[in-house]
Amino acid sequence: MGQIKFMVGMAMVAMFAISIVGYTTNFATENTVAVDIGDNSELVNLKDTSETNLISFASEANGSLDALFKGSLQQADTALATGSSFKTINEKKTTINIITEGFRGIFGNNTEFGVLLTTLVSLILIISGLYLYKTWVGKNPN
Amino acid sequence: MPFAPPNYTMPNLSSGMDDAIIGTVTAVPIFIPMFLLFVFGVVTIGGSISQKRRTGLVDLPMWATMGAMTTLMISIAMTTFEGMMNLYTLSTVVTITIFCGFWLFMDRGRNEI
Numbered sequence: 001m002g003q004i005k006f007m008v009g010m011a012m013v014a015m016f017a018i019s020i021v022g023y024t025t026n027f028a029t030e031n032t033v034a035v036d037i038g039d040n041s042e043l044v045n046l047k048d049t050s051e052t053n054l055i056s057f058a059s060e061a062n063g064s065l066d067a068l069f070k071g072s073l074q075q076a077d078t079a080l081a082t083g084s085s086f087k088t089i090n091e092k093k094t095t096i097n098i099i100t101e102g103f104r105g106i107f108g109n110n111t112e113f114g115v116l117l118t119t120l121v122s123l124i125l126i127i128s129g130l131y132l133y134k135t136w137v138g139k140n141p142n
Numbered sequence: 143m144p145f146a147p148p149n150y151t152m153p154n155l156s157s158g159m160d161d162a163i164i165g166t167v168t169a170v171p172i173f174i175p176m177f178l179l180f181v182f183g184v185v186t187i188g189g190s191i192s193q194k195r196r197t198g199l200v201d202l203p204m205w206a207t208m209g210a211m212t213t214l215m216i217s218i219a220m221t222t223f224e225g226m227m228n229l230y231t232l233s234t235v236v237t238i239t240i241f242c243g244f245w246l247f248m249d250r251g252r253n254e255i
Binding site: 005008009012013016017020021023024027028031032033034035036037039040042043098099101102105106 | 214218221222223224225226227228229232233234236237238239240241243244247248250
């Protein structure tokens, strides 16, 4: 999967999770309901954490883009040594939060299912690490 | 031969259909989760088969997400009635909807959403 597709996918997943939990929470707030999803603190924390991560991702992405536009390269300059233009760290946290809460919601805190969660989170960490490494070395991020 | 009384409590329709349904849900707690599973299955499986017949290809992540969102809308509407929905079922429906969305966006190519 290309890095652009991965980043877009992660951002879409975070926005989808926020919108679903937000809609359910606001419905309970505005109507007289017998069951309020706001009583489930894990889902509300997931929404708040995803919102915070997306807001910081948006500001970092804007900052990186500004630095890219306003920067300059002279002849015979060496290429960027850091991968700071293509940070995806916060999306990783958001995705890991979503997957963790999803598995806990469906399977509970059972230790037998913990191996599934650990494997999935490790896989995402490895993929994120590989993409960061590729960007650092200067290859095509797509 | 006299009619033997049933071994279960008959639904009481004197106060309306709402109470009859809630009485059924109270007596058989698995009724609402099974009904929601039925809704999810109809939308997902029915839509997939229909698409397969029309186009030859099945976009299962999209149909799973549509089924999950339909189920979520019905679950949210049910929360307005006392005794019909519980927090565990609603949380499970929300979690499954988020997972189906995760599957949908991971399945898309670069030029799609």
